[in-house]
Amino acid sequence: MDDKLTQFGQDVWWLVLAKVLLVFVFLVLMTLFAIWYERRVVARMQVRPGPNRVGPAGLLQSLADGLKLAFKEDIMPKMADKAVFFIAPVISTTCAFTAFAVIPFGPTVSVFGEKTPIQLTDVPVAVLLVLACSSMGIYGIVLGGWASGSTYPLLGGLRSSAQMISYEVAMGLSIVAVFMTAGTMSTSQIVDAQKDTQTLTLGGFDLTVPGWYAFLLIPSFLIYAIAAVGETNRAPFDLPEAESELVGGFHTEYSSLKFALFFLAEYINMVTVSGLATTLFLGGWRAPWPISLWDGANQGWWPLLWFTIKVLLLLFVFVWLRGTLPRLRYDQFMRFGWKVLIPLSLLWILTLAGIRVVQGSDLTVQARLAVVGGPILVALAIWMFWPDKRKAIEDPGVHGVDAAGRIGGTEGFPVPPLNLEVPVSPRAQRVLGERETVSTSKES
């Protein structure tokens, strides 16, 4: 199976160095561009111009911001755990960079007489490497939050890590279907597997669709897209940085270049999940349909352009989400991840596997029905007999109030009247009572 991967690992040393540098520069440029892009797009959505002063159309704004950050004071908080505080942004950034090593940019080209694919490297477990790196990146965030020795960063870091690991599970499950269909985990081979167009027969019509897994495996793509937003801590799932609750989240205490590194890591992660989505679901570096009619579209250096365009479109979706949707509440968000996305992806994997097993086997009709219907029946049974945990909560507002306007007997809490009449205050009642007793005593 690995014979297709023999083109990797054969590069001469200067080519490897050049590629490493190229990926690094690509990521840094994409980050600088993505920050400008995001600010401009969000500004357009909010009917304002956005940054337009530094450089042509404000393109150099993020570079200027980065330089400015470098010349800001580097504050080490008094309560911080110095070594961990120092190393946390390094972990985040390094993992973010490393994850991009296996993303394919294009086909084999010739550079100074050397044939080489436009991809740093590929290994049989390439996608696993991306997931491993994004998991390791969480260490940077949780350690940074913990080491700050402050309340908000601690909570922000913990929230962030809980959120990222929860959505990492959903993300990991969503791409199982891709491996199943492609039969490999190497990124270049997954791109190859999406090369051919597929013909779907729907109600007598023959539809020619691209072999992109975004079309063939729609549930996987949707789950991946949602999980990717949660995984990168982006709006509407940017709870670790919920300003109204946690100030800045895990990086509240960070300043100067350390803060810049966290920022860089966040944007690289965005580019990485977009690049991975492009590779796994959107046909990778291959040109989309109208362009692919041109024979030269998938040769030479052109695929680099298609890849970048696809990534930028996905980044646009990230910005669009941010410009459109309000932030979720944390419990809703975690519930959605654990109780909806994970069971859904498991069910989808089983269904797909069942269909494929049946298609590929020479079983009898009964056996086919058993294989496909079995899991569905089990799922249905579980759903129907699922115990309803929700207890009927007693409404304390109306039922529990006694005549004295209190809940829970004479020692309980007083409640305001429900008919909106203002009651006589207890003090006024007491005063009135005293007057009456005084007057009666005089009379008698």
Add this chain to the structure above:
Amino acid sequence: MSLSPYIPIVGLFALGAGFALFSVAIAPFVGPRRYNRAKLDAYECGIEPTPQPIGGGRFPVKFYLTAMLFIVFDIEIIFLYPWAVSFEALGVFGFVEMVLFIITVFVAYAYVWRRGGLDWD
């Protein structure tokens, strides 16, 4: 030569780590240094910061539970990947085994759900 596809990954890792280490190392020297006692305190909206115990404060046990659950599901994913890759080769046998495995994990999942382990309040 069999390990050589992994060498570029190490290269990118080294470059990324070098860049990040360089950045955090030069930051204190490039930036200004103006001492201010309040600046070194933990930020809490301008009020006196809550005293933190050395080694971090307390945090809800829910985060710990989530991490434990993550390990269970991560292991499930790790078992799913090789099966998915050699799906064609394993055929019906692999499928049935995987259904049994997923059901086994699902029992634990249902238990956690029932006990309120997935509720966040």
